[in-house]
Amino acid sequence: MRVSRALIPTLREDPGEAETVSHRLMLRAGLIRKVAAGIYTYLPLGLRIIRNIEAIVREEMNRAGAQEILMPIASPAELWKETGRWDFYGKELLRFKDRHERDFCLGPTHEEVVTDLFRREVRSYRQLPVNFYQIQTKFRDEIRPRFGLMRGREFIMKDAYSFDRDEAGARLSYQKMYDAYTRIFTRCGLTFRAVEADTGLIGGTSSHEFMVLADTGEETIVYTEGGTYAANVERAELLPEPEAPPEPQQPLQAVPTPQASTVEQVTALLKISPRQLVKTLLYSAGQETVAVLVRGDHEVNPIKLARLLGVVETTMAAPDIVTSVTGAPVGFAGPIGLRNIRILADYAVKNVRNMVVGANKAETHYLNANWDRDFTVTEFADLRNAQAGDPSPRGDGPLRVVKGIEVGHVFMLGTKYSQAMNARYLDQQGQEQLAVMGCYGIGIGRTAASAVEQNHDSKGIIWPLPIAPFHVLLLPLSPSEAVTKKAEELYQQLTEAGVEVLWDDRDERAGVKFNDADLIGVPFQLLIGDKNLAQGLVEWKERKTGQVQKLTPEQVLALASGLAAQ
C-alpha cells in the first residue's frame, strides 16, 4: 500500500479527548476515528489490525473444532423474554421497535439466538458436541464508554457457544476453548493471565477471564507468586482467619465524634488504626435491608454478598433507608441496638477485639465493642474484596495484586439457557435431555487496544508482528531518482514475495516520515538513502529496539520473506 494513496491521518498533537495510551495512540496513528461516544470507525490501518486478530481467532477456533456462523445484530424481544433477560439485562440492552411496533434489541451477546437455532435444528446426541462461533458487531449501551476501543458501546466480538450431552462433555468443550484462548493471546504477542472470575449477567456455574496485564486495566486481579491461584478480585475467595488469642474486654463506651463520619476521619480523631474500626454498611437486597460489617481497612464485595443472600444484585441502601433503620444520619451506623435486620459480618471482624463502631446516633461512636458481648452477628462469611497480603485460599502464600484488561471470558453455562428455552436432544435411549452449554467471548478491538497498552514507547506504537498492519514500512529518505527507483523496485519484489509492505512514497522530508513510521509502529522499517545506496546498501531497522543493519537488497528480500512466512 502506498501512503500517498491511503487514508492514514496521523496527528502531530495528542487529541484532547484521549487520556489512555492506547486511545491516544490509536487516534494519533490514524487507526480509528470517533463517530459518537463509544462508537468508532476503523480506518484502513486500524481495520488491518482488526482483521489480523480475527484471522488468528478464526484459525484457532476452527482448529478447536468450532464452526463459524453469523447471527443477526437485531433480535426479537420474544427470545429474550423466554430467558427473562428482556427485563433482567437492564438499560445496557438497546431496544427499539420496528414499523409494526414489535420490540427488538441490538444483540449484546447471543445465547438466546444461538439456543433458538440449536433447538430448531439439532435433534440427536449423535450431533453433539457442537460449538458455533461468530465474529460480529455487538452493541451494549454501556453506562460509561471510555478509553477508545477499550470500552465501546459498539464493538467487535468473537462469541462461541458449545452444546454438549452432559457436564463431563461440557467440561471438555470448556477446556478446548480455554486452550484455544491461550494460543490466541499468545499468538497476538500479549502478556496475559487466565483468572477465576464471576459470571455476572451471563450467568452459569464457573468461568475464567483472560486478562492482559496492564496498569491502565479496569479490572483488579489477585494471584500467588507460584501461580497456582489467580482470580478476579470480585471472585477471589477468602477463608476464615485462624482465631486470634483472646484479649481482655474493655467496658463499652460511647464517645463524641463530631464532624467525623468516614473511616479516615474517625480513625484520625480517635488515633486508632483502621483495623480497629468496624464499618457497618447497609445494603438493599431486593426488599430486604441487611447490615454488613467489615474492618475499616477492608472493602465490601457486593457480589459475594449477593451470592450469600441468594439475590441477583445488592446495592448500598439509600440515605433515607439508612436513617430509618439506624435512626442516625449516614456515617454513624453501628451493629449495637439494630433491630429486625440481619447483621452479616466478614470473617476478619471475628478477630477484632474492643472495636470501634458507629453508635446509631449522630456524631457518636462506641469504643470497645465486642461482637460476642454487645451485639449479635447473624452470620460470619466471606464478604470482602481480597487485597495484597491476604492469604491465598489454596494456602500457597500471600496474594499479590495487579491490574488487568479483560480480553476474553469463558463460561460454563450448564443448562441455564437450554432449560429456559427448552433446548433438548434425544439421547441413546430415545429420552429427551437438556443440552449442557458453554459460552466464550473475545473482544477483538479490546485485544488490539491491549496490544498497544503493552507495546509502545514515547514515539508511538510497536506492533507485535502477527497483528501488525504491515510487516515492513518502506522509507525512501530523499527524492533522488536512484532512491525512488530502488524503493519502487523493492516494493514490488517484497510484495511479490508475500511481504506486506507499506511504502511511504509521500513527498515529505525524512523527519516527517520517520516520526509517522515510529508512531504507526510497523515492526520493521526499510530505509533507503543516497549514501548507502551508492554502496549498494539499504538499512533494516527494527522499530522495537532501534537496531539498524546495513544490508544488500537481496539480503533484505531473504530476511523479510522469512518473517512474512512465520
Place this chain on the structure above:
RNA sequence: CGGGGCGUAGCGCAGACUGGUAGCGCACUGCGUUCGGGACGCAGGGGUCGGAGGUUCAAAUCCUCUCGCCCCGACCA
C-alpha cells in the same frame, strides 16, 4: 444517574471576566527553493463561534433552555 470540565477553521488552542462584527500554530491549495529525524519564502482557501430563545443600537462574549463530548464517581457510612 451524581460531580467536574469542555464545545471558536481538519487538529491543538487564544479571544469571553471588561459586548463593538474572529485570531494564532499546525494541516490544506499554488509557485519556487530545500531533501537522513516534524524545512523555508511568496501567494491563497477555509469558521452561521454546538443549537434555540432572550437582553442590547450591537452578542463568540451577558442570561435561559437544550444537544454533544471528555474526566471522576456510582461500594466504605
